[in-house]
Amino acid sequence: MATPSTPTPHVVIFPFMAQGHILPLLDISKAMASNGVRVTIITTPSNSPFILSKTSHYSQISLSIIPFPKVEDIPEGCENVTDLPSLQFFNPFVKATRNLKQPFEDILAKMSKAGCLPICVISDMFLGWTVETCRSFGIPRIVSHGMGVLPMLIAKDGVLHAPYIRSLLDSDNVELLSIPKLPFPLIKADLPDAIRSYDPDLISLEIQEADKNSWGVIVNSFEELEGEFVVALESFFQKGAKAWCVGPTFLYDQVDQHYEKQSCPYIKWLDKQVGLDVVIYVSFGTQSHISNTQMDEIALGLEMAGQPFILVERSKTWVPPEGWMERIDEKGLVVRDWVDQRSILSHRATGGFLSHCGWNSVLEGLSMGVPLLAWPMGAEQKLNAKYVAMGLGAGLMVPQGSLIDRHVICDGVKGLMEGERGREARERAKFWSEIAIKAVEKGGSSRRNLDELVQCLVHRERRVI
Known part of the structure; x- marks a missing residue:
């Protein structure tokens, strides 16, 4: 310059x-x-x-x-x-x-x-x-x-x-x-x-x-x-x-x-997973406030889905349902600290993102070729969620309600990770990833x-x- x-x-x-x-x-x-x-x-x-x-x-x-x-x-x-x-x-x-x-x-x-x-x-x-x-x-x-x-x-x-x-x-x-x-x-x-x-x-x-x-x-x-x-x-x-x-x-x-890969417990956990695109990453940003009751449903829904997961949980009051941590064992990882989301999304094992659809998270998911399971919670997030799922075809929507029960969450996770619509969303996310990378080259x-x-x-x- x-x-x-x-x-x-x-x-x-x-x-x-x-x-x-x-x-x-x-x-x-x-x-x-x-x-x-x-x-x-x-x-x-x-x-x-x-x-x-x-x-x-x-x-x-x-x-x-x-x-x-x-x-x-x-x-x-x-x-x-x-x-x-x-x-x-x-x-x-x-x-x-x-x-x-x-x-x-x-x-x-x-x-x-x-x-x-x-x-x-x-x-x-x-x-x-x-x-x-x-x-x-x-x-x-x-x-x-x-x-x-x-x-x-x-x-x-x-x-x-x-x-x-x-x-x-x-x-x-x-x-x-x-x-x-x-x-x-x-x-x-x-x-x-x-x-x-x-x-x-x-x-x-x-x-x-x-x-x-x-x-x-x-x-x-x-x-x-x-x-x-x-x-x-x-x-x-x-x-x-x-x-x-x-x-x-x-x-x-x-x-x-200039980007440095992180070496931390959740990355080491991802390294142990077998296969590509097998883990669903669950995070709702730093400003979403989720009730303990809803957190129970999220935890039990992830357990029912049977998919490996990382759950980022920032509540100071939520306690997992009795016996849940023992049942999920190595199948899931709960992280209560700040995480480098970009490292998780860029990992070969990560194949889905259950997200509140803040704009940063949307871009990071798309840029890494990871489809979103969209669960908007405030601000302009419903607009982002609809654009990703309906406009770009790179995600699925979680049906909205005052309390989303475990069955809905289980169906959403399975649909994204194993279903035909999820496969199509993953292809679209990878398509947008290629374009995003070219845009900054x-x-x-x-x-x-x-x-x-x-x-x-x-x-x-x-x-x-």
Whole structure:
């Protein structure tokens, strides 16, 4: 990117403090750093060790650490959404991040004084207040939503037509003006809760206004997957703004051979499994809250299915049904700590993914050629689940209900791992895996978009100067 006569481009990245939002921006940071861009990541003290563990091999990446504000509305010491006792603290947590505005301004002021202002700031959707600060320094702000193009587009269209959405029953079909032909049938119940009963709070309004004033949006997706929806999404931003599809961002590490295989108990357990595509991996992300009763049904359903499994379980109160651990013996593995999901999905033994369908998990499953058994639990996950299962044909859906019993879970697992529809979904997942990998290779659509994004920002800065 830089030549002897030009300075090294510098980008500031400011993730929201939640693992699903941090990871894709760390991947983008590493991809940019590998391409000669100097990256400063802004974070708080308790989030810095995790970020350092993922970026320490990159000399072009540095951290700028600012204190997380102390506020009465959230427990002391909570600096990440995963630390919150329940989701009722989420909105107060987002509001608390507004107190980071002054430290953020101080960082940019120091950079300005040193003559090293960034060519842009990439900040999370929940940090919409960064727009005003960026504007005051003449720096373009690029927003990251942590969603795919299609679910983001549906969400924005739903907000724009809130009165129409509110007038519908949950079972009514939804027609969106910006997307005349959806790849799956959409009903009101599929929309995120915040849109179905849209009553805009200050956070929602701030996000919408900040998006309108952002220079562009960076998307962890690739054109071959969602390119047909990009132009419609761009219409919700300021004139001339672009949606830059640069994903799947985690694949840059693998393609560029920076990715290190993990050696840990669950990988050693996978190594012992006989055959290909025999294990179903079960994980519902870091923010899903599952009742103990539902966890019992999941455990018993996995036992009934008789398929080798890894179950990632983060509840502090769930105790497995009596005798269950002894009965599953070596057939299953329960992990209560954080896992490197990408290592599990890339393992030869992993052949299915029972997932909440957060966008990161969807991309990771598809990119590894692993079909999904989709069990959406919140946010835009129903949209993701339908797109994977109905639009892409790379997964199956778990029938929805307030309590999914063990028989339904057993049937779903067997259908994905042994059934004809599961075999077809696996073929489609492997098809999308090949395309995803090509997208981030040199000459691929996402690699070109990432290069073009940096070049556009560099040229813009030169024109301003």
